[in-house]
Amino acid sequence: MRNRTITTFILLGLTDDPKLQVLIFIFLFVAYMLSLTGNLTIITLTFVDSHLKTPMYFFLKNFSFLEISFISSCIPRYLYSIATGDKVITYNACVIQVCFTDLCGVTEFFLLAAMSYDRYVAICKPLHYVTIMSSRVCGILISSCWMAGLCVLIPPLSLGLNLKFCDSNRLDHFGCDAFPLVKISCSDTWPMEQTVIICAVLTLNMTLTCVVLSYAYIIKTIFRFPSVQQRKKAFSTCSSHMIVVSITYGTCIFIYMNPTAKGEVTIKKVVSLLIFSVSPTLNPFIYTLRNNQVKRAFKDSIKRIALLSTR
Numbered sequence: 001m002r003n004r005t006i007t008t009f010i011l012l013g014l015t016d017d018p019k020l021q022v023l024i025f026i027f028l029f030v031a032y033m034l035s036l037t038g039n040l041t042i043i044t045l046t047f048v049d050s051h052l053k054t055p056m057y058f059f060l061k062n063f064s065f066l067e068i069s070f071i072s073s074c075i076p077r078y079l080y081s082i083a084t085g086d087k088v089i090t091y092n093a094c095v096i097q098v099c100f101t102d103l104c105g106v107t108e109f110f111l112l113a114a115m116s117y118d119r120y121v122a123i124c125k126p127l128h129y130v131t132i133m134s135s136r137v138c139g140i141l142i143s144s145c146w147m148a149g150l151c152v153l154i155p156p157l158s159l160g161l162n163l164k165f166c167d168s169n170r171l172d173h174f175g176c177d178a179f180p181l182v183k184i185s186c187s188d189t190w191p192m193e194q195t196v197i198i199c200a201v202l203t204l205n206m207t208l209t210c211v212v213l214s215y216a217y218i219i220k221t222i223f224r225f226p227s228v229q230q231r232k233k234a235f236s237t238c239s240s241h242m243i244v245v246s247i248t249y250g251t252c253i254f255i256y257m258n259p260t261a262k263g264e265v266t267i268k269k270v271v272s273l274l275i276f277s278v279s280p281t282l283n284p285f286i287y288t289l290r291n292n293q294v295k296r297a298f299k300d301s302i303k304r305i306a307l308l309s310t311r
Helices: 018-048 055-072 075-084 091-124 126-132 135-160 178-184 190-222 228-256 266-289 292-310
Strands: 008-011 088-090
Touching: 008 091, 018 055, 018 075, 018 266, 018 292, 055 075, 055 091, 055 135, 055 266, 088 091, 091 126, 091 135, 091 178, 091 190, 091 228, 135 178, 135 190, 178 190, 190 228, 228 266, 266 292
Parallel strands: none
Antiparallel strands: 008 088
């Protein structure tokens, strides 16, 4: 986003109403702390509990790390803006925020696809699960997710770095985002807008196809199980991941249904805020509340801490 005159941007946020800002600050602060607590708890449990050292929890640990990175890329800066009234962000800081936010967001979709493949192997090929999902394979899948996210980010980023900003520096958003930046640019934004949409559609199609195919085979396999108890156990193993996938893809598809950057952005700002705050907060609780192993590991850890504190 090269420019010769504008070196800072002003983030307008969601509202100028002081009362609403207080409510938004409280909501975001609570959501941020819950997200940090929930995701850090999952990461800690996967390190300390021997029962959670399986490929499934390896991916869950990385997903929690990604969620912490995603929510921390934007929410703390907005909280600071509300608390201090300082809405100014430098050009370089804005570029870094856009890159980091988009990289984490795109990588999350590929990681969800990798997690769905892990569930497919666990249910459809249980006898070969340990062999197929070895630690080496899991490491390669995680690295591939980050590399894929980077490859998707590079084309629109290379175009975005050439955008010029001549007159306005007021971003109608609570954080730096591609669409608000395109809206105030005085360059020809059509190539970048189309590139963003193409990259978003390709990412959604590739990852969603992987998720749908994995769960199609999973459901087909589950219905072949002889007992109801086996089916129930298999469905409970996948239900948490399916809920997270539905929330993540649903909100993203809603944003890109009307991709024109020159149009109304109010609804997109609210939906973006929910993506940044609610999803990372709910995800750890969705995984833990519906997973007996994680709940058991959490209780065991609490008991160990209580035992050590009484000594």
